[in-house]
Structure formats: C-alpha cells, structure tokens
Amino acid sequence: MNNNKSVLIQKLVKGFTLIEVMLAMAIFAIAGTAILGTADTNLRALSKLEKTTMANWVVSNQLVEATLSQQWPPRNNKQGKVELAGIDWFWQQKVIKTTDKSMRALVMEVRLNQKDESPLAFMMTYVVKPKP
DSSP, X not given: OHHHHHHHHHHHOOOOOHHHHHHHHHHHHHHHHHHHHHHHXXXXXXXXXXXXXXXXXXXXXXXXXXXXXXXXXXXXXXXXXXXXXXXXXXXXXXXXXXXXXXXXXXXXXXXXXXXXXXXXXXXXXXXXXXOO
C-alpha cells in the first residue's frame, strides 16, 4: 500500500521542464535589460537637469551682478569664470543696442567649456542709463 502511495505522489508532483526554465530565464533577462536601460536614461536625464539648473543659477547671479553695476554703457563681450558646486562655469556678457539710446539689452550666457558653441543657459534683461 505504501508503494502505491509513493507512486501516486510521484505522479502528482511535477517539476519544471528545461524549456519552461529557459523561457522564464529569457523573460527575466529581457525585463532586466529593459529596467537597466530605463535606469540609465533616468540617470543621464538627471545629470543634464542638474547641470542646467546650476547653469541657470550662475547666469542669474551674473546678470544680477551686471545690472547692479553702475557702469554705462555695459562692457560688451565681458567674460569670466566662476565656481559653483565644485564646477567651473564660463560666462559671457553681450550688450545689444536698442532703439532707445538710454537703454541696452544685456544677454548673459553660461557654458561648461569656454569653447562650447552653444550656451548651457542664457538670460536677457534690459538696463537703463543711470541718471546723473
């Protein structure tokens, strides 16, 4: 009788076949690759967002400093380097004439590398000639 029970239990208990195991491994491998790809994309986007945010802080600080200056007209193509969060940022100030002779447009650009063609961040404001 015990012999019949063990045969019956062996018939009821089945394991996974090799194909089922390989299929499960393939599904987990594909899912893992997709998750790693998404994590990599998010990390890159976060890094770019962080640099853009800091560049906007730098450009804002430089623009405030330039507008507080009493120098008229503002010096064109003034440039410099400032450190923020352990990173050197290169800024450049451009002055554009307006139709009003007592007003100038002031454009501030910030780059990570001085030779970069396009700025990482830029802002523009208008400055008015101080009254004597």
